[in-house]
Amino acid sequence: NSTTVGSYLASRLEEIGLKHYFAVPGDYNLVLLDKLLENKNLKMISCCNELNAGYAADGYCRATGGASAVFVTYSVGGLSLLNAVAGAYAEDLPMIAVSGGPNTNSEAEFEMLHHTLGLLDYDYQRDIFSKVTAEAVTIHDPREAPTQIDHAIQTALRFRKPVYIEIACNIADAVTSAPNVRSFGGPTASDPLSLNAAVDRAVELLNAATKPVLVAGVKLRSFGAEANFQKLADASGYAIASMPNAKGFFNEQHPHYMGIYWGPVGTPGCGEIVDSSDLCLFAGGTFTDYTTTGHAALINPAKVIQARPNSVVFPNQTFSNVKLTEFLELLAKKLKPNDGSMIAYNRIKEEVTPLRPGAPETELSTRQLFSRIQQMLSPDSAVIAETGDSWFNGMQLDLPEGARFEVQMQYGSIGWSVGATLGYSVGAPDRRPIALIGDGSFQLTAQEVSTIIRYGLKPIIFLINNGGYTIEVEIHDGPYNTIKNWNYAELVHVFNAEDGNGFSCKAHTEGELEEAIKQATAHDGPALIEVLIHRDDCSKDLLVWGGHVAKNNGRPPRVR
Numbered sequence: 001n002s003t004t005v006g007s008y009l010a011s012r013l014e015e016i017g018l019k020h021y022f023a024v025p026g027d028y029n030l031v032l033l034d035k036l037l038e039n040k041n042l043k044m045i046s047c048c049n050e051l052n053a054g055y056a057a058d059g060y061c062r063a064t065g066g067a068s069a070v071f072v073t074y075s076v077g078g079l080s081l082l083n084a085v086a087g088a089y090a091e092d093l094p095m096i097a098v099s100g101g102p103n104t105n106s107e108a109e110f111e112m113l114h115h116t117l118g119l120l121d122y123d124y125q126r127d128i129f130s131k132v133t134a135e136a137v138t139i140h141d142p143r144e145a146p147t148q149i150d151h152a153i154q155t156a157l158r159f160r161k162p163v164y165i166e167i168a169c170n171i172a173d174a175v176t177s178a179p180n181v182r183s184f185g186g187p188t189a190s191d192p193l194s195l196n197a198a199v200d201r202a203v204e205l206l207n208a209a210t211k212p213v214l215v216a217g218v219k220l221r222s223f224g225a226e227a228n229f230q231k232l233a234d235a236s237g238y239a240i241a242s243m244p245n246a247k248g249f250f251n252e253q254h255p256h257y258m259g260i261y262w263g264p265v266g267t268p269g270c271g272e273i274v275d276s277s278d279l280c281l282f283a284g285g286t287f288t289d290y291t292t293t294g295h296a297a298l299i300n301p302a303k304v305i306q307a308r309p310n311s312v313v314f315p316n317q318t319f320s321n322v323k324l325t326e327f328l329e330l331l332a333k334k335l336k337p338n339d340g341s342m343i344a345y346n347r348i349k350e351e352v353t354p355l356r357p358g359a360p361e362t363e364l365s366t367r368q369l370f371s372r373i374q375q376m377l378s379p380d381s382a383v384i385a386e387t388g389d390s391w392f393n394g395m396q397l398d399l400p401e402g403a404r405f406e407v408q409m410q411y412g413s414i415g416w417s418v419g420a421t422l423g424y425s426v427g428a429p430d431r432r433p434i435a436l437i438g439d440g441s442f443q444l445t446a447q448e449v450s451t452i453i454r455y456g457l458k459p460i461i462f463l464i465n466n467g468g469y470t471i472e473v474e475i476h477d478g479p480y481n482t483i484k485n486w487n488y489a490e491l492v493h494v495f496n497a498e499d500g501n502g503f504s505c506k507a508h509t510e511g512e513l514e515e516a517i518k519q520a521t522a523h524d525g526p527a528l529i530e531v532l533i534h535r536d537d538c539s540k541d542l543l544v545w546g547g548h549v550a551k552n553n554g555r556p557p558r559v560r
């Protein structure tokens with residue numbers, strides 16, 4: 001029996017668990033969107049622009065732990081979406097980017113087309129997307145659609161990477177085979193010999209260590225290994241740390257959790273224990289200039305085991321085709337418990353004394369703001385921290401068990417958080433996201449707040465108005481770090497127009513913040529609190545981190 005190409009794609013998206021997709025229409029994808037709308041089990045979320053639709057699809061992956069889909073028109077849409085897809089690649093998110101494409105006859109007829117470069121080559125968008133995806137296919141022949149679509153979807157799920165599917169505008173409603181039964185698996189299994197050898201080697205080294213530690217890394221989430229890591233943590237008795245881009249992937253209320261491992265700006269006492277340990281197992285970690293604070297973290301490769309998504313790397317040995325989930329799971333069964341690192345940590349850990357609130361008329365400080373946000377957190381919170389001082393302030397939040405934390409620290413494309421908050425809210429309706437967004441970042445993608453209002457989503461957005469690009473100021477200042485101030489709170493009323501339900505207000509003082517949070521929390525809809533912070537009031541950690549990153553950026557060119 002048969003169906004159409006668009007309906008085939010829709011039924012496969014439904015089959016892999018999607019309930020929503022994000023879209024911006026254009027004449028290359030209108031018929032395709034019509035076919036998608038026929039599928040009543042998928043809901044279209046219409047976005048203001050393709051970049052934000054991509055950021056929303058990014059947030060949707062984070063909220064659901066699964067895939068997401070975004071639909072755009074050719075070239076003018078696709079090339080705007082591109083940056084969000086590159087971000088999904090960097091962050092290991094299985095986003096399915098679908099673009100309408102030129103009529104299958106156009107190239108053969110030497111037809112010049114609108115929205116294109118004015119050349120007679122119409123493969124350029126797929127070619128560009130092939131650089132930021134694990135697979136990029138163009139569907140011209142409806143008979144090949146099932147094969148191409150299934151292959152692209154399977155690739156996204158197996159490698160946890162975005163894929164690109166281009167569907168010619170006159171093919172979307174062409175007849176093709178109905179979808180036949182099959183499963184769409186995730187990452188493949190390990191090579192058993194390699195897995196057992198890697199585990200045995202790890203057991204041998206870790207059991208011989210005096211104060212080994214475990215560190216949770218960012219890839220735990222994308223490769224579905226959070227639960228396996230938790231089992232290993234419980235079985236080992238080791239002290240545990242999380243890297244900054246893995247915050248929340250390990251339960252921060254666990255008795256052996258030390259905090260964030262981020263070199264000189266990590267949780268006090270945590271870095272010292274990791275750096276002085278005689279053997280550290282990093283599970284899914286990434287060691288970039290940002291996650292090591294300009295390489296100021298004192299990681300000694302001779303004392304590190306890296307459990308990666310598809311391999312385990314010891315100081316002088318690598319075992320390939322070993323899956324992270326299976327390695328952690330098997331190791332948990334074989335490891336000898338050892339609380340040496342926990343004893344060491346308990347000797348030096350510092351008790352954090354909560355900040356005492358000032359008088360209500362006290363001018364708001366970053367520290368007071370975040371100590372107040374801390375009190376809002378609950379197990380169903382999801383904190384979304386934008387690139388900026390929000391990384392550092394957000395990192396210090398103490399997450400209740402079950403609360404989630406999202407950062408885009410690998411790609412760090414400012415403005416991501418607005419679309420990501422939209423997508424996360426759609427993907428996790430049982431959570432109330434709390435977004436921490438700087439004024440500079442917000443100015444790139446502000447209009448997606450109107451989509452949050454349009455669909456009645458209910459995140460609470462803290463818009464931190466400190467007058468500019470403070471994170472850049474602390475790395476390297478210049479006139480380019482100052483931005484034009486907006487009346488951010490007023491923008492919500494602009495987006496509400498006559499039928500929106502967005503709440504917003506400004507807070508200059510601790511008393512106003514208290515009132516704002518009370519009203520926002522009580523409001524049954526989206527809320528934006530614009531907090532006014534002094535331009536130089538940033539976290540101490542940003543000052544330290546900025547200095548190290550600037551120094552690392554400034555390394556002189558090597559000349560022979």
Ligand SMILES: Cc1ncc(Cn2nnc(CCOP(=O)(O)OP(=O)(O)O)c2C)c(N)n1
Nearest residue numbers: 388389413414438439440441468469470471
């Ligand atoms: C798309 C994109 N364009 C430029 C940059 C560089 N950049 N990184 N952070 C910033 C400034 C962020 O400023 P805000 O959001 O106001 O954050 P804070 O003031 O640090 O709280 C820039 C301009 C970037 N990271 N991503």
Ligand SMILES: [Mg+2]
Nearest residue numbers: 438439440468
């Ligand atoms: Mg700012």
